[in-house]
Amino acid sequence: MTMTNITLGDASLITVTFLFTDIEGSTNLWEREPEAMRVALQRHNVLLAEAVSRHQGYVFKTVGDAFCVTFDAATAALAAACRIQTSLATEAWPTRAPLRVRIALHTGPAYLCEGDYFGTTVNRCARLLDVTRGGQTLLSSATQAQLYEALPPESSLRDTGMLRLRDLPHPVHVFQLVHPGLPPALLEIGHHTGDKLTSEPVARLRPIDIYEVPTLPTVVMQAIRVMQAPNSDAKAVQRVIVNDPAISAKILRVANSAFFGLSRKVGTIADAVHILGFTNVQGMLISVSAFDVFRTKQLNLLDFWKHSIATATAARFLSAHAACSADEAFMAGILHDIGKLIFAVQAESAYQRMLELQRHSTLSSIEAERTLFEFTHPEVGEMVAERWDLPARYIAAIAHHHEPDKADEHGAFATLIGLADQAAHVAVETNGTADRQVDGACAATLLDALGLTQRHWENCLQHLNDAQESIESFVGAIR
Numbered sequence: 001m002t003m004t005n006i007t008l009g010d011a012s013l014i015t016v017t018f019l020f021t022d023i024e025g026s027t028n029l030w031e032r033e034p035e036a037m038r039v040a041l042q043r044h045n046v047l048l049a050e051a052v053s054r055h056q057g058y059v060f061k062t063v064g065d066a067f068c069v070t071f072d073a074a075t076a077a078l079a080a081a082c083r084i085q086t087s088l089a090t091e092a093w094p095t096r097a098p099l100r101v102r103i104a105l106h107t108g109p110a111y112l113c114e115g116d117y118f119g120t121t122v123n124r125c126a127r128l129l130d131v132t133r134g135g136q137t138l139l140s141s142a143t144q145a146q147l148y149e150a151l152p153p154e155s156s157l158r159d160t161g162m163l164r165l166r167d168l169p170h171p172v173h174v175f176q177l178v179h180p181g182l183p184p185a186l187l188e189i190g191h192h193t194g195d196k197l198t199s200e201p202v203a204r205l206r207p208i209d210i211y212e213v214p215t216l217p218t219v220v221m222q223a224i225r226v227m228q229a230p231n232s233d234a235k236a237v238q239r240v241i242v243n244d245p246a247i248s249a250k251i252l253r254v255a256n257s258a259f260f261g262l263s264r265k266v267g268t269i270a271d272a273v274h275i276l277g278f279t280n281v282q283g284m285l286i287s288v289s290a291f292d293v294f295r296t297k298q299l300n301l302l303d304f305w306k307h308s309i310a311t312a313t314a315a316r317f318l319s320a321h322a323a324c325s326a327d328e329a330f331m332a333g334i335l336h337d338i339g340k341l342i343f344a345v346q347a348e349s350a351y352q353r354m355l356e357l358q359r360h361s362t363l364s365s366i367e368a369e370r371t372l373f374e375f376t377h378p379e380v381g382e383m384v385a386e387r388w389d390l391p392a393r394y395i396a397a398i399a400h401h402h403e404p405d406k407a408d409e410h411g412a413f414a415t416l417i418g419l420a421d422q423a424a425h426v427a428v429e430t431n432g433t434a435d436r437q438v439d440g441a442c443a444a445t446l447l448d449a450l451g452l453t454q455r456h457w458e459n460c461l462q463h464l465n466d467a468q469e470s471i472e473s474f475v476g477a478i479r
Helices: 026-032 034-054 074-089 120-130 218-228 234-241 245-255 269-276 278-293 302-319 326-335 338-346 348-359 365-372 377-387 392-400 408-427 440-449 454-466 468-478
Strands: 002-008 011-023 058-063 066-071 101-113 116-118 137-140 156-165 172-178 194-196
Touching: 011 026, 011 034, 011 074, 011 116, 011 120, 026 034, 034 058, 034 066, 034 074, 058 116, 066 074, 074 101, 074 137, 074 172, 101 120, 116 120, 120 137, 120 156, 120 172, 218 234, 218 278, 234 245, 234 269, 234 278, 245 269, 245 278, 245 468, 269 278, 278 302, 278 326, 278 468, 302 326, 302 338, 302 408, 302 454, 302 468, 326 392, 326 408, 338 348, 338 377, 348 365, 365 377, 377 392, 392 408, 408 440, 408 454, 440 454, 454 468
Parallel strands: 101 137
Antiparallel strands: 002 011, 011 066, 011 101, 058 066, 101 116, 137 172, 156 172, 156 194
């Protein structure tokens, strides 16, 4: 288990994979065949306990016939789920119909207190179980991203698309475990409490497209993992990045740009890490690689990058007054609108229409996206950030910079990025829509939430105005 600091009394925040189970139609079975069901449930409990124990799971609660289990590793949780389903499917049950168990898996942080778990991750797993049918195993993209293709033998994962789950504000990207003996009828997802996103707005962005976008280059992902590892050093980072001469050259070009204003030339990647720090170099890595990966034939995305760098600049400036790491604020500012890149790449012509709609109306970007798409850029950005396995506070800022009050324990960080986003729209006009992006009352609310004043806001805007040339320099360096 990955433990963070103690936060609420004796509650520890722990990141695990949850596995929830439930017998489909158990109430009716008890009513019709109570004696057979008594024997069947005993056998069911033995099979589940064996599978959980075999894969080092921990049963922290049972509710009736439902098991609530945690695993340190997502691979172990999926292996246990596969064993449960295959063993149940081959069992000779005393009931007239075989027992069919629903299984849901979701990975994330939750509070552990007196042996029980609490928090949004637990709630999401429960809601996913609601839309699972007996015999099915569904898992969230957060769990799927942890598997790294390490699947049980002869099994696979089927992308079922996006589901809107009860009480959750954002859709969830869901996968299904497909294993030997799974009936074809169980490849259909459906339940009265979940809605498959199949409606077609003015424009269509298929859910699966979001996960077919080009991934960041392997060398970038490797370098980020090295920089996030404890006891890593600048030389280790350099050994990874130098394997891609093009990215290495761009990193050095950005490091030596007017944006950072260094007094001496940065000659190596290790120098860049020593002088600018791991987090700044991570931000540069993602920027230069994403600029190349997310290219379109018709759209000029320079305005997008100018706004992203301006937001990062504002976030770094404001962080000094908001008890946040300047480097982390800068990186989150660069990433906050990553969902817009997905729109631009996967639905280029439709996204062009969205920009036109926004340009010639009073709609904000969020309102224009809701008019044309099923999703908004914070929702799409959250999915991609989870896919890239970014830190939780970056995911929260990407997902909630327009609604930071929904960011839970990362609310202050999301508020900072939201305020920086507003400042960038005011100071660095984007596509002629800056005035429409900014709500004065919203900016005032964000300032108040961070304990900042109108003077802080004005100083931030002045800082951005003074930084115009260096922002242009950064954008020019990543091109």
